[in-house]
Amino acid sequence: xxxxxxxxxxxxxxxxxxxxxxxxxxxxxxxxxxxxxxxxxxxxxxxxxxxxxxxxxxxxxxxxxxxxxxxxxxxxxxxxxxxxxxxxxxxxxxxxxxxxxxxxxxxxxxxxxxxxxxxxxxxxxxxxxxxxxxxxxxxxxxxxxxxxxxxxxxxxxxxxxxxxxxxxxxxxxxxxxxxxxxxxxxxxxxxxxxxxxxxxxxxxxxxxxxxxxxxxxxxxxxxxxxxxxxxxxxxxxxxxxxxxxxxxxxxxxxxxxxxxxxxxxxxxxxxxxxxxxxxxxxxxxxxxxxxxxxxxxxxxxxxxxxxxxxxxxxxxxxxxxxxxxxxxxxxxxxxxxxxxxxxxxxxxxxxxxxxxxxxxxxxxxxxxxxxxxxxxxxxxxxxxxxxxxxxxxxxxxxxxxxxxxxxxxxxxxxxxxxxxxxxxxxxxxxxxxxxxxxxxxxxxxxxxxxxxxxxxxxxxxxxxxxxxxxxxx
Amino acid sequence: xxxxxxxxxxxxxxxxxxxxxxxxxxxxxxxxxxxxxxxxxxxxxxxxxxxxxxxxxxxxxxxxxxxxxxxxxxxxxxxxxxxxxxxxxxxxxxxxxxxxxxxxxxxxxxxxxxxxxxxxxxxxxxxxxxxxxxxxxxxxxxxxxxxxxxxxxxxxxxxxxxxxxxxxxxxxxxxxxxxxxxxxxxxxxxxxxxxxxxxxxxxxxxxxxxxxxxxxxxxxxxxxxxxxxxxxxxxxxxxxxxxxxxxxxxxxxxxxxxxxxxxxxxxxxxxxxxxxxxxxxxxxxxxxxxxxxxxxxxxxxxxxxxxxxxxxxxxxxxxxxxxxxxxxxxxxxxxxxxxxxxxxxxxxxxxxxxxxxxxxxxxxxxxxxxxxxxxxxxxxxxxxxxxxxxxxxxxxxxxxxxxxxxxxxxxxx
Numbered sequence: 001x002x003x004x005x006x007x008x009x010x011x012x013x014x015x016x017x018x019x020x021x022x023x024x025x026x027x028x029x030x031x032x033x034x035x036x037x038x039x040x041x042x043x044x045x046x047x048x049x050x051x052x053x054x055x056x057x058x059x060x061x062x063x064x065x066x067x068x069x070x071x072x073x074x075x076x077x078x079x080x081x082x083x084x085x086x087x088x089x090x091x092x093x094x095x096x097x098x099x100x101x102x103x104x105x106x107x108x109x110x111x112x113x114x115x116x117x118x119x120x121x122x123x124x125x126x127x128x129x130x131x132x133x134x135x136x137x138x139x140x141x142x143x144x145x146x147x148x149x150x151x152x153x154x155x156x157x158x159x160x161x162x163x164x165x166x167x168x169x170x171x172x173x174x175x176x177x178x179x180x181x182x183x184x185x186x187x188x189x190x191x192x193x194x195x196x197x198x199x200x201x202x203x204x205x206x207x208x209x210x211x212x213x214x215x216x217x218x219x220x221x222x223x224x225x226x227x228x229x230x231x232x233x234x235x236x237x238x239x240x241x242x243x244x245x246x247x248x249x250x251x252x253x254x255x256x257x258x259x260x261x262x263x264x265x266x267x268x269x270x271x272x273x274x275x276x277x278x279x280x281x282x283x284x285x286x287x288x289x290x291x292x293x294x295x296x297x298x299x300x301x302x303x304x305x306x307x308x309x310x311x312x313x314x315x316x317x318x319x320x321x322x323x324x325x326x327x328x329x330x331x332x333x334x335x336x337x338x339x340x341x342x343x344x345x346x347x348x349x350x351x352x353x354x355x356x357x358x359x360x361x362x363x364x365x366x367x368x369x370x371x372x373x374x375x376x377x378x379x380x381x382x383x384x385x386x387x388x389x390x391x392x393x394x395x396x397x398x399x400x401x402x403x404x405x406x407x408x409x410x411x412x413x414x415x416x417x418x419x420x421x422x423x424x425x426x427x428x429x430x431x432x433x434x435x436x437x438x439x440x441x442x443x444x445x446x447x448x449x450x451x452x453x454x455x456x457x458x459x460x461x462x463x464x465x466x467x468x469x470x471x472x473x
Numbered sequence: 474x475x476x477x478x479x480x481x482x483x484x485x486x487x488x489x490x491x492x493x494x495x496x497x498x499x500x501x502x503x504x505x506x507x508x509x510x511x512x513x514x515x516x517x518x519x520x521x522x523x524x525x526x527x528x529x530x531x532x533x534x535x536x537x538x539x540x541x542x543x544x545x546x547x548x549x550x551x552x553x554x555x556x557x558x559x560x561x562x563x564x565x566x567x568x569x570x571x572x573x574x575x576x577x578x579x580x581x582x583x584x585x586x587x588x589x590x591x592x593x594x595x596x597x598x599x600x601x602x603x604x605x606x607x608x609x610x611x612x613x614x615x616x617x618x619x620x621x622x623x624x625x626x627x628x629x630x631x632x633x634x635x636x637x638x639x640x641x642x643x644x645x646x647x648x649x650x651x652x653x654x655x656x657x658x659x660x661x662x663x664x665x666x667x668x669x670x671x672x673x674x675x676x677x678x679x680x681x682x683x684x685x686x687x688x689x690x691x692x693x694x695x696x697x698x699x700x701x702x703x704x705x706x707x708x709x710x711x712x713x714x715x716x717x718x719x720x721x722x723x724x725x726x727x728x729x730x731x732x733x734x735x736x737x738x739x740x741x742x743x744x745x746x747x748x749x750x751x752x753x754x755x756x757x758x759x760x761x762x763x764x765x766x767x768x769x770x771x772x773x774x775x776x777x778x779x780x781x782x783x784x785x786x787x788x789x790x791x792x793x794x795x796x797x798x799x800x801x802x803x804x805x806x807x808x809x810x811x812x813x814x815x816x817x818x819x820x821x822x823x824x825x826x827x828x829x830x831x832x833x834x835x836x837x838x839x840x841x842x843x844x845x846x847x848x849x850x851x852x853x854x855x856x857x858x859x860x861x862x863x864x865x866x867x868x869x870x871x872x873x874x875x876x877x878x879x880x881x882x883x884x885x886x
Binding site for chain 1 (some may be wrong): 587589590591592595596599600604613614616747758
């Protein structure tokens with residue numbers, strides 16, 4: 001114990017108040033534990049609430065609205081002189097963030113979770129030092145949950161100055177719409193925010209090192225996304241390596257093409273979205289012996305236990321799918337294990353969504369994965385161009401594809417591209433968790449007219465009996 | 474194609490051993506079940522038999538080598554067959570090894586997939602410490618239900634699998650022992666009940682079996698004569714069994730001690746004023762004894778119909794508990810299954826059980842002449858604690874008279 005520091009105790013300390021940490025803290029408190037939640041930032045909620053999921057979805061919706069209304073001539077709507085007041089839009093978004101992070105603080109308080117702000121570092125396997133504005137406090141704990149999340153990865157040649165070379169966080173709070181917006185990396189974040197600024201009027205270029213967007217998903221998804229990005233006027237530089245940033249007016253992003261040719265992309269703002277790194281390096285993990293992999297992700301078992309007894313880790317910092325809803329589940333598992341319950345992370349699927357236009361959502365196995373696992377695969381695809389609801393939304397791009405075991409008819413996966421598919425991928429996840437067969441979904445009445453009917457149609461197509469399209473022979 | 478025989482799990486928690494001696498050499502031809510190698514474990518030295526016939530291509534472990542369960546021991550195949558790439562360790566020939574080693578559960582052709590169970594059931598399995606991979610689902614399409622998990626937690630057999638379940642064929646687990654392959658199948662609930670009842674009866678009663686024989690030539694002749702008529706009149710499939718039930722009831726009426734039980738605590742005989750006759754029924758899952766109530770008050774056609782109905786429902790496991798208890802004496806009809814005679818076990822708390830055995834044509838002396846007669850043995854197992862052998866002999870003699878002379882029986886109806 002350092003002289004002059006304050007020492008105190010609790011049963012469980014949770015490090016990081018993002019979707020993993022605050023959920024773990026609240027659930028632990030509900031299970032009767034005395035919990036301290038440590039957060040380095042002033043606001044709770046982590047990346048998700050402050051600079052991730054929620055704020056990006058706010059801007060995506062606002063930009064969708066602007067884009068959609070300008071393309072609604074066929075519906076008899078003509079808008080002239082649409083003004084985009086970005087500071088106001090960002091302010092509206094900030095209001096949402098304020099409400100939500102305040103909501104988390106309220107929930108923590110009402111559940112009896114004590115929140116401490118400051119930087120946390122393990123001193124021993126039972127002591128955590130928290131250094132904040134009010135000095136240094138040492139917390140003696142019985143169990144600790146590490147939920148420190150992840151941060152954007154940088155790239156050599158691109159010095160992050162927060163103005164011209166930015167990350168996704170700054171991209172959510174720009175005060176003017178950049179004329180030329182270059183995105184490095186065509187992952188979730190790059191495609192989502194690239195689409196936002198394209199809709200708000202930027203000339204957007206996306207540079208991707210790999211030969212396709214969403215290469216791990218069904219090839220149809222990549223095709224649909226490529227098509228829709230092109231429709232928005234986004235220039236895709238696939239198979240291109242981002243080399244360096246040259247400041248100027250305008251600045252330039254130098255990229256190398258597949259034949260090593262040099263391409264110069266003028267840019268007012270460059271957003272880096274090339275991947276994320278775990279926040280595991282400044283926690284003093286070495287001092288207590290918590291093992292990490294070569295990228296720094298903390299190794300855990302299905303009960304969220306690290307290599308050190310009593311220390312748990314959850315969410316992005318343990319790797320796997322870097323998604324808030326995965327962190328929620330990790331958090332509940334860890335909390336219940338700490339409370340002595342026989343919990344484990346044994347989910348069949350972690351569904352995922354990319355909020356592009358159209359949206360992409362999936363759950364379970366892709367067709368390729370199912371084949372690799374030795375299934376005799378049958379699929380059924382229903383295109384939204386055959387959906388009445390999609391036509392009425394003027395949103396006929398995309399499809400729903402069901403992947404199943406041809407022998408047993410067990411549903412193995414669903415992938416969907418289209419307007420609002422994020423809202424019904426949860427149904428696919430439920431079906432997969434319940435071990436549903438194609439018939440179970442096909443015999444479930446889906447409300448009409450909805451986009452979710454396409455799931456039923458895709459499943460019926462996989463059974464060879466779709467009604468609203470011609471079945472494949 | 475060569476297969477690799479791996480050190481099987483010989484049971485009793487043995488995971489490692491030492492090669493004592495090879496009983497075959499590379500190039501030898503081996504027959505199925507021929508001993509290949511002597512392996513010493515901490516329990517014993519065991520000889521491991523070859524699961525297949527073939528030629529020994531390679532011995533993977535030297536004499537005196539330490540081996541662990543799953544380690545490859547020997548490759549067996551066609552003479553002169555090349556082993557797949559010598560560089561690849563034989564242990565990695567997983568599919569082949571799995572095929573050859575009797576220790577492993579047969580690989581299903583379907584891909585290795587997670588057990589089909591809802592999140593709630595999975596949580597319950599964790600709570601009860603049940604490995605879902607070992608549970609056979611009884612739900613639709615082989616889904617594992619909450620009750621399957623509960624049953625597995627209690628160590629009980631799985632419920633009847635739904636017909637659609639692809640793995641309904643055998644719930645057994647193949648295992649290799651030093652003696653050879655065995656299959657472990659959990660006892661059904663019915664089998665446990667039977668086992669307990671039989672043991673309890675043998676421990677309780679002083680079983681003695683008395684056997685007599687009857688000439689049923691006339692009975693069979695009468696029966697054959699009336700069977701088509703009765704069947705046409707009533708639509709009931711008429712059998713010989715009701716004659717014997719009636720004969721038993723008539724005999725019990727003369728010897729009430731055989732239609733009794735004993736209150737051991739109070740040391741009293743309980744003479745039953747009713748004639749509820751248990752009829753042993755052989756079902757695929759084991760012995761079930763439905764009770765024909767008040768057999769003295771029913772005619773033979775009604776008895777035939779009731780026996781047929783209860784036997785059918787016994788086989789479908791649809792009898793109610795009430796239909797299985799309350800008997801005063803039991804009859805077991807072993808005859809159709811062959812044999813000379815048997816010594817049945819008393820159905821507690823009754824004091825006697827009568828066995829009906831096969832009717833066979835035999836030469837008999839009738840009025841000083843040898844004649845071909847239809848003969849059968851009747852046995853009675855009785856509790857010698859409360860019934861004496863002389864009484865049992867008289868009991869049987871009377872019952873034999875009644876089935877030999879149908880008119881004697883008719884006279885009593």
